[in-house]
Amino acid sequence: MNQPVDSTAAELLGGNRPALDVERVRADFPILHQEVRGKPLAYFDNAATSQKPAKVIETVDHYYRALNSNIHRGVHYLSEQATSAYENAREAQRRFINAESTREIVFVRGATEAINLIVQSWGRSQLKAGDEVIISEMEHHSNIVPWQMLRDQIGIELKVIPINDAGELQLDIYEELLNERTKLVAINHLSNALGTVNPVKSIIDQAHEAGALVLVDGAQAVPHTPVDVQALGCDFYVYSGHKLFGPTGIGVLYGREDLLEAMPPYQGGGDMIKMVKLDRTIYNDLPYKFEAGTPHIAGGIGLGAAVEYVEDIGLEAIAAYEHDLLEYATEQALTVEGLKLIGTAQNKASILSFIMDGVHPHDLGTIVDSEGIAIRTGHHCAMPVMDHFGVPATARASFAFYNTHAEIDRLIAALKHAHEVLA
Numbered sequence: 001m002n003q004p005v006d007s008t009a010a011e012l013l014g015g016n017r018p019a020l021d022v023e024r025v026r027a028d029f030p031i032l033h034q035e036v037r038g039k040p041l042a043y044f045d046n047a048a049t050s051q052k053p054a055k056v057i058e059t060v061d062h063y064y065r066a067l068n069s070n071i072h073r074g075v076h077y078l079s080e081q082a083t084s085a086y087e088n089a090r091e092a093q094r095r096f097i098n099a100e101s102t103r104e105i106v107f108v109r110g111a112t113e114a115i116n117l118i119v120q121s122w123g124r125s126q127l128k129a130g131d132e133v134i135i136s137e138m139e140h141h142s143n144i145v146p147w148q149m150l151r152d153q154i155g156i157e158l159k160v161i162p163i164n165d166a167g168e169l170q171l172d173i174y175e176e177l178l179n180e181r182t183k184l185v186a187i188n189h190l191s192n193a194l195g196t197v198n199p200v201k202s203i204i205d206q207a208h209e210a211g212a213l214v215l216v217d218g219a220q221a222v223p224h225t226p227v228d229v230q231a232l233g234c235d236f237y238v239y240s241g242h243k244l245f246g247p248t249g250i251g252v253l254y255g256r257e258d259l260l261e262a263m264p265p266y267q268g269g270g271d272m273i274k275m276v277k278l279d280r281t282i283y284n285d286l287p288y289k290f291e292a293g294t295p296h297i298a299g300g301i302g303l304g305a306a307v308e309y310v311e312d313i314g315l316e317a318i319a320a321y322e323h324d325l326l327e328y329a330t331e332q333a334l335t336v337e338g339l340k341l342i343g344t345a346q347n348k349a350s351i352l353s354f355i356m357d358g359v360h361p362h363d364l365g366t367i368v369d370s371e372g373i374a375i376r377t378g379h380h381c382a383m384p385v386m387d388h389f390g391v392p393a394t395a396r397a398s399f400a401f402y403n404t405h406a407e408i409d410r411l412i413a414a415l416k417h418a419h420e421v422l423a
């Protein structure tokens, strides 16, 4: 079936191709310049977590050396400095995804916590037994399990958009699933297991026509494509900092202000309150209502530096460069005997998932690792995708803008060697 290409996917697939100087960007990433197992490191596990540029490392280092202080509550100098650095980082996220207001940017631990927050706060307060939520067969476990938990808690119905054998959503079935009981569609922007780029704009438009809200899981999309939440028209958008060249333990929940305003807090504690008496509490304004307790201050500030770094290179340039890398890697992979790609969607980005006849993915991973090449093997927290393709695991090379064609040549040579010695 032909998949509609919306503007986001089109941008992801190349656009007007400004140049990216890969040697210059590689120089920004200290970790890349080392040998592992006696060979130069080739890091192809970017979908699990990406490496950090010196700008991010130095920003976090500077915070602990010069600014460390608790935020929002202090009147002393360091507290004021740390607070303004943290709030500037929030503004950087707003700009990065073009949200209307920083009131719509909630700092969380990552995509997982963001989805759990939406499920438990929005879901529990707005849904009742019999209401329907649509997810897809290609969701990460973090966009499946929290919904199943809510189903078991309050009796919602979970509907699933199936995928085809190319790893694309079956959009005709999506249309059939939408009905007046559908309250929310929770959908992956870019699949971490398959590399499929979903046509989220048209999915959102159709959901809205049916009167449903849309949550987009952008964990894999934000490092590879420009995202504009207002142009998409999504109601919630979530991502993790550590896949976006920032620290672990920090991420973003974007929510439309009117929705967040109407939602109850997720956790109670300090910072999320305006006033507490022993018998009642007045909650703080957005976004602080959802940020109980001392946050990951260094992480937030580090994530601010990460998006500034990415903006300096330009996501159009990144998308174009990675598109070439993925095309090259796909062509070359198909020359490896016994190799079968898992995920052959028309619109793909940054991820090459595969199996090899007669070789377990874990053995592939080990042999490739002995050449200093990091790939991931396993179910990629997407067991329903593995079930669809009837495999326990795949091997996955996932690219970032600091990977090179020469590194891909080394990967392909290692895979050919693995086939010779193991198949």
Ligand code: PMP
Pocket (backbone or CB within 6 Å): 047, 048, 109, 110, 111, 112, 113, 140, 142, 188, 190, 191, 192, 217, 219, 220, 240, 381
């Ligand atoms: N969604 C997708 C598509 C992902 O790839 C991941 C991480 N692999 C997540 C959600 C969860 O991200 P985190 O573990 O950072 O919360």
